Amino acid sequence: MIDSEKIASDFPILKRKINNNNLIYFDNAATSQKPIQVIESITNFYTSTNANIHRGVHTLSMEATNLYDRAKERVAEFINSTDSESIIFTRGTTESINLVAETWGRANLDENSEIVITELEHHSNIVPWQELIKETNSKLKYIPINNDGTLDLSNLDQIINSNTKLVSITHVSNGIGTINNIKNIIKQAKDVGAITLIDAAQSAPHMPIDVNDLECDFLAFSGHKLLAPTGIGVLYGNKKLLEEMPAYQKGGDMILEVTYQKSSWADVPFKFEAGTPNIAGAIGLKSAIEYLMNLSMAEIRNHEIEITEYAYEQMMNINGIEILGPENIDERAGLISFNIPGVHPHDLGTFLDSKGIAIRTGHHCAMPLIKKLGSHSSARASFYIYNTKKEIDKFITEINNSMKYFNHV
């Protein structure tokens, strides 16, 4: 059982007043806030352990290396991977997906190849493939969505076929919160010999992830959405594939041997981590994952089901509201995208901000999706471990007030 009020006390920023109101932070799908434990892990690193990793024989370097390596072990544990060498640190989900596109993609796709994604994707899982198909003359296909924002899998047999080389899909839609049944899609992809990539940016922070059970080849997520600092992210990869893939960026730390004529690469995962990595970020990520695992990812999901259902039921009572995405809570993560009559999302966002409530407004980096659902923008409230029903009560009250304010009712 999650005690949100107790958890909130670990987050210094949640004590802040915004426009003379207590901050209610409902923009967690954009980024999460950071607990003091994570903040202190970074401060402690810089005040007592800072050094470069994997290259010094002095005490600080060994301690920093140890912390960095343990961060990988913790990430592996977090997604139930048995091998921390399958974990590559990146800047975030976007870089993780680009890494796969630019290495595996360039090496393995040709004019007969097809990449399959869905209509739910974040721009970061659309744009790299749009660029890659131009270079490789391959094709990009989309699994369509139903009106309720769930995937229409009725023609999956035709969409994923013998030409499919890669299926890259989001686990949870950042735009409307749909949870996809990725296990079935991964199975179908494997049946035709395709590689699979899961964008777990919106799922890894909120529910248990098990790469062993999913049997995906790649899985990407960002640290900053799960209590860690910005600029650190993860690409999990099937070790055999990682070993076969060409290097990504080239330079220091990723080499085995360099002569004036040629170079050879270090083993996986270092082959993919050129230059000094974000060591402090990795240490912050380790601390964040420990914080989450201590709460239990299953309990976090239960908490989000409870408050999302609570919010959804109350929001449905708002006259004329349109909620995007699935009605069934089992198919919806802890976020609600919506539009209310007579109040543009940007006006609602500014109004709620004046009450201390932070939500996201706009297209949520999923322009084609929001457009397909018949809109240019929506308001989005997204919840996390520190959010409470009391906060949702105030949120609902202020949505109603905004309608009076803007419509002069």
Next chain:
Amino acid sequence: MSNYNKLGFVYKKEILDRSIKPGFDKLISNADKLITGLNPFCGDEVKYHINLKENILTNIYLEVEGCAIHKASSSFLSDVIINEKVLEVQSMCEEFISYFNKNNDENKQFKNDKLNIANPLLDIKSNQIRIKCVLLSWNTMHNNLFSKNQ
């Protein structure tokens, strides 16, 4: 009601009133010029149907969708430019846009008094993210009044 006051800094009464009733709602069947603008990021959209007589904007029919600030701003712009010469409209749009694009908090006195109609919008300069809502119509007008395609 300090919070409402704070909100009122952006949403002045004139802005709220014009967002509900932007005016200029009489259809023009024989427009000489159609000027359209869209911000695909948020869906703010505007269409100005204009009658021109000897380079003077004699009649405007305004169609506007989007947020309150954009709707009000489109309405203010209509009041500013009606019965003005095309060249003067260009010059007023430039002056208004440049007020929002300059970093310094310069004097709000415009050279052309008619621009003062739009004064309720000026404090939105302090809300960086909403400046684009103010300026969509003004940029659209400025960039397209001379265009043959629109």
